[in-house]
Amino acid sequence: MRKYTPKDNVQKRAKYTDRFWVAPQVPRLEPEDEHFKAVVDAVSKSVNLLDSYVEIGQLVLHIEPEANIDALKTLRDDCGYTICSELSAIDYLAQDGEFEIFYQMLNINERKRVRVLTRIKENQAIESIVPLFDMAKFAEREMYDMFGIYVNNHPYLKRIIMPDDWEGYPLRKTYPLEGDEFASWYEVDKIFGKEYRDVIGPEIRDQARVDRYDTQRFARVGKEVPFGADPDSVDTTQTPIEYSDQFLVNYNKGPHKTLDKRK
Amino acid sequence: MQHPNKLRPFFENLNFERDDNTMVINFGPQHPSAHGQLRLILELQGEQVVKALPDIGYLHRGIEKMAENMIYNEFLPTTDRLDYIASTSNNYAFALSVERLLDIEVPRRAQVIRTMLLELNRIISHLFFLATHALDVGAMSIFLYAFREREFAMDLMEDYCGARLTHSAVRIGGVPLDLPDGWLTSLTDFIDRLPEQIKLYEDLLTENRIWKMRLEDVGIVTPEQALSWGCSGIMLRGSGIKYDIRKEEPYELYSELDFDIPISDRCDSYGRYRLYMEEMKESIKILRQLIGMYHQTDSQLMAHAPKYISAPKEEIMTQNYALMQHFVLVTQGMRPPKGxxxxxxxxxxxxxxxxxxxxxxxxxxxxxxxxxxxFHTGILQDILPGTYLADVVTIIGSTNIVFGEVDR
Structure with missing residues (x-):
């Protein structure tokens, strides 16, 4: 029977996993720090705080997606988190049908970092944080480009890294690493049109392939050996087929060159 | 009005012919001073920029996607291709993240070597910045001088790890190799020679009338803009905000080292140029201290964490269990905890x-x-409007963007 491969997550997986192996969890601690306690208090006053813990030295706050503006505004204005250093999403569509969005905040006076996490459904949009942080002008565009998450009230929500007419969202788990059909024919379709797919042919991605008529990488031409054979055992001094005859005009054949064989 | 056909696709919804008297020009992506693959769409009123739109993505290789399909050790050489001017910084940033996740302690000698390589990379990167920035602005000789010194620094990197650009000189859990014989002497020679070279650059540029006219009050980034755009490094310190992660959230040996963080409240390209020069001097200071620290360490190079890191070669060759662990770690990869x-x-x-x-x-x-x-590319859309077209090149150079890490 063919091996089952899930279609909703085409990311590479471990080949062997011990049946009884349970992955440990990085410790999630209660906030002990005075500053972090104050942050948790301030944020829980303004929004509904779902969960909060300290993970590897950084405070993690789980909030509801509708509250992202309020929570970040509280962090910026009341707690001193004036820099939003990163913002992006994690694809959990296969497991929960949700995206997890994270905002990585930095307080340069207290030297502390807070991560705000929120989860949205697949077709749910999130409010833009551009009014609070300009960096979202770029970061949210990237999130939209890579995951297809719509951001409400973003001033210029367009693809940023991929071309404007791209189809599909590359960082979703359903998107294969080597690209989908659209990706492999993108240039051909755009420049020549779909009808030229047969003429041009698919892109060759087999790195071990030897093209004997390749005029660029000809180092191995004529030195191919059967699979598994020892390269030294094969006579590589002579090219197995006389392919030069097919292309080159042999001028040494003699003067009696008859173009028309009927004569 | 555009007339798209198959060879000339519809172009970004931009009307190049306008009724008003602004002109839209396309800057890059193959412009020599676009620092790689930056495409800027500039709307000009006379010579003044009215609107700027950075367009990126010409060097996109899907490195984040590749990371999801590679084991951790496999991904490390890929990080070389992010900021290819200072590869070790990327290797190190990735290794540090994984080490924090695994919660492992790196041996002291590895820490010293890593910090040395990081600072050497900082010098390489800053010299590269100076060379290309000066070339963009029009100072050709600085380009040649700075590249000469950069070659010597890259020779040191080559002596250590064999590569000049894509170093992969750091591993998760330590470094693969000890410093070769005589490396510290070469490093001492290099950092003895560098200050006079820096003085040469400063003599040529700092008080140079043309240089000052091209750089002063060009590319103003206000502190509010810098914070809002998530600027960091010299873009942040050039706006008068003193925040250096080496000092404020120390990693490796930076908490033990004595160095200063130069800041500038000029907020312009000239202030940032001065910071780059000062940072190189601080790096030299750090390297001098590290040479002394190196001799006080013992020879262990990789962390001892058998669940995640392979044992040293001698143990693999002599002990069965170390060999088994090594086999599993190479074929399957380490499994960090959830988190x-x-x-x-x-x-x-x-x-x-x-x-x-x-x-x-x-x-x-x-x-x-x-x-x-x-983010330093993103801020261009806010700082370019109002400047002159000739200053655009200065501002791009002054942000010191590298497209390997912009497009990823």
Whole structure:
């Protein structure tokens, strides 16, 4: 029977996993720090705080997606988190049908970092944080480009890294690493049109392939050996087929060159 | 009005012919001073920029996607291709994230070597910045002088790891090699020679009338803009905000080292140029201290964490269990605990950090590379309007963006 491969997550997986192996969890601690306690208090006053813990030295706050503006505004204005250093999403569509969005905040006076996490459904949009942080002008565009998450009230929500007419969202788990059909024919379709797919042919991605008529990488031409054979055992001094005859005009054949064989 | 056909596709919804008297010009992506693959769409009123739109993505290789399909050790050489001017900073930022996730301690000698390489990379990167920035502005000789010194620094990198650009000189859990014989002497020679070279550059540029006219009050980044855009590194310190991750959130040996953080409240390109020069001097200071520290360490290079890191070669060759562990770690990869980590580091360009979400698999569930240049490219759309076209080149050079890490 063919091996089952899930279609909703085409990311590479471990080949062997011990049946009884349970992955440990990085410790999630209660906030002990005075500053972090104050942050948790301030944020829980303004929004509904779902969960909060300290993970590897950084405070993690789980909030509801509708509250992202309020929570970040509280962090910026009341707690001193004036820099939003990163913002992006994690694809959990296969497991929960949700995206997890994270905002990585930095307080340069207290030297502390807070991560705000929120989860949205697949077709749910999130409010833009551009009014609070300009960096979202770029970061949210990237999130939209890579995951297809719509951001409400973003001033210029367009693809940023991929071309404007791209189809599909590359960082979703359903998107294969080597690209989908659209990706492999993108240039051909755009420049020549779909009808030229047969003429041009698919892109060759087999790195071990030897093209004997390749005029660029000809180092191995004529030195191919059967699979598994020892390269030294094969006579590589002579090219197995006389392919030069097919292309080159042999001028040494003699003067009696008859173009028309009927004569 | 555009007339798209198959060879000339419809162009970005932009009308190049306008009724008003502004002109839209396309800057890059192959412009020599676009620092790689930056395409800027500029709307000009006479010679003044009215609107700027940075367009990126010409060097996109899907490195974050690749990270999800590679084991952690496999991904490390890929990080070389982010900021290819200072590869070790990327290797290190990634290794640090994974080490924080695994909660392992790196041996002291490895720490010394790593910090040395990081500072050497900072010098390489800053010299590169100076060379290309000066070339963009029109000072050709500085380009040649700075590249000469950069060659010597890259020779040192080559002596250590064999590569000049894509170093991969750091491993998760330590460094693969000890310093070769005579390397520290070469390093001492280099850092003895460098200050006079820096003085040469400063003599040529700092008080140079043309240089000052081209750089002073050009590319003003206000502190509010710098904070809002998430600027870091010299873009942040050039706006008068003193924040250096090496000092404020120390990693490796930076808490033990004595160095200063230069800041400038000029907020312009000239202030940032001065900071680059000062930072090189601080790096020399750090390297001098590290040479002394190196001799006080013992010879262990990789962390001892048998679950995640292979044992040293001698143990693998002599002990069965170490060989088994090594086999599993190479063929299957290490499995870090479930959890999320974000470890910021101060790369020569700014705050470089890897956000890693691990689900306990040998492959990262999500890896986000927080690249400083990405936001420094974004800020161009806010700082370019109002400047002159000739200053655009200065401002791009002054942000010191590298497209390997903008597009990823």
């Amino acid at each position: 999320t980590v974000y470890a910021p580091t101060e790369s020569p360009k700014g705050e470089l950090g890897f956000f890693i979400r691990s689900e306990g698999e040998p492959y990262a569930y999500r890896l986000k590379c927080r690249a400083p240049s990405f």
